[in-house]
Amino acid sequence: xxxxxxxxxxxxxxxxxxxxxxxxxxxxxxxxxxxxxxxxxxxxxxxxxxxxxxxxxxxxxxxxxxxxxxxxxxxxxxxxxxxxxxxxxxxxxxxxxxxxxxxxxxxxxxxxxxxxxxxxxxxxxxxxxxxxxxxxxxxxxxxxxxxxxxxxxxxxxxxxxxxxxxxxxxxxxxxxxxxxxxxxxxxxxxxxxxxxxxxxxxxxxxxxxxxxxxxxxxxxxxxxxxxxxxxxxxxxxxxxxxxxxxxxxxxxxxxxxxxxxxxxxxxxxxxxxxxxxxxxx
Numbered sequence: 141x142x143x144x145x146x147x148x149x150x151x152x153x154x155x156x157x158x159x160x161x162x163x164x165x166x167x168x169x170x171x172x173x174x175x176x177x178x179x180x181x182x183x184x185x186x187x188x189x190x191x192x193x194x195x196x197x198x199x200x201x202x203x204x205x206x207x208x209x210x211x212x213x214x215x216x217x218x219x220x221x222x223x224x225x226x227x228x229x230x231x232x233x234x235x236x237x238x239x240x241x242x243x244x245x246x247x248x249x250x251x252x253x254x255x256x257x258x259x260x261x262x263x264x265x266x267x268x269x270x271x272x273x274x275x276x277x278x279x280x281x282x283x284x285x286x287x288x289x290x291x292x293x294x295x296x297x298x299x300x301x302x303x304x305x306x307x308x309x310x311x312x313x314x315x316x317x318x319x320x321x322x323x324x325x326x327x328x329x330x331x332x333x334x335x336x337x338x339x340x341x342x343x344x345x346x347x348x349x350x351x352x353x354x355x356x357x358x359x360x361x362x363x364x365x366x367x368x369x370x371x372x373x374x375x376x377x378x379x380x381x382x383x384x385x386x387x388x389x390x391x392x393x394x395x396x397x398x399x400x401x402x403x404x405x406x407x408x409x410x411x412x413x414x415x416x417x418x419x420x421x
Contacts, residue, residue, distance in 0.1 A: 283334060284320075284337075288320070289415065289420060290403060292319060293317075294403055297317060299392050301313075311343070311344065312342065312391065314392060316341055317339075318420065320335055346371055349402075349414070350370070352417075365407075366405060369401040
């Protein structure tokens with residue numbers, strides 16, 4: 141007995157359904173869930189889905205990093221450009237203000253000169269035209285150390301009294317002029333400090349000069365041949381407690397005698413202590 145064609149169709153459907161991947165279908169009210177019975181197929185599809193998501197996330201991350209780096213470079217360049225522009229602008233403004241202030245001061249000064257009386261303008265013009273210049277001796281290479289004090293004129297001039305801190309008695313100071321020029325060159329002396337200069341010395345410094353002369357002669361073994369003059373020999377006025385005008389004048393005369401005696405001696409006039417006293421170095 142041969143089966144009919146109608147009976148073969150269900151069997152073919154059954155066979156084809158066995159070869160396909162079986163699924164479990166849950167039918168619930170308003171919900172339908174289909175699950176693959178093969179776990180391998182399920183994991184394979186899930187891995188493909190995860191790989192696609194990871195690739196998408198990685199691409200998004202790389203794009204964000206590149207965009208952030210480009211944005212930071214652009215922002216840094218803009219900040220530097222803005223700072224340079226601000227500095228240049230304020231520098232230009234400051235220089236412009238300074239130049240304007242200078243121009244305003246010059247304009248105001250000229251305006252004041254124009255507003256001044258005619259006599260005052262003439263005086264100002266005369267002063268600006270005749271400015272004081274320093275007198276320079278051309279070609280003069282001389283020095284004080286080259287001058288011969290034995291041929292110089294050393295004069296003890298005016299005396300005055302000066303109070304000394306922490307001391308009860310004042311001290312007397314004398315003005316000394318050293319003139320190393322020739323008698324005919326009076327004009328040159330006044331313009332050249334190498335030729336003529338002034339120093340100040342106290343009475344104590346004169347007595348120190350006397351002691352230094354004795355020490356230098358003794359060191360050079362010349363104390364027997366040359367005698368150093370004494371400042372206060374036979375002068376009672378040198379021990380007076382009050383420095384009156386009479387005492388100062390008597391001391392000045394005695395100091396002049398002492399200096400003349402030292403200057404006239406060829407050995408004493410060439411000593412180093414005398415040059416130090418006269419500042420001829």
